[in-house]
Amino acid sequence: MEKYCQACGMPLTKKEDFANGDENSNFCLYCVNEDGSVKSCEDIFEGGVQYFMSQLGDDRALAEKMVRKNMSQLPYWKDKNCDIMNGEMATDEEFAEVLKRIG
Ligand SMILES: [Zn+2]
Secondary structure (H helix, E strand, C coil): CEECCCCCCCCCCHHHHEHHHHHCCCHHHHHHHHCCCEHHHHHHHHHHHHHHHHHHHHHHHHHHHHHHHHHHHHHHCCCCCCCCHHHCCCCCHHHHHHHHHHH
16 A cells, blocks of 8 residues: 655655655654654745755745645644644645646
């Protein structure tokens, strides 16, 4: 069964993708600290923004909208109070279009 990181949605397809290489983990290597704890909302948000900016040519406004949309779809963040998530969000169409563009 295919697993996804609960905090960022990244597919966990090989051992190295998992936090600390632990295939029982529900998180990817990017979303945990060295002690195994899950990073803060702000850290994971910023990591996502940096990823999208690297793909979209430094369009930070669009990158933030994409990350908000992505994280809002993940059950992990539903009950977390996360200020950085309050803001402009990509629409379904925008989200799909950008994902297609960055392939
Ligand atoms: Zn992750």
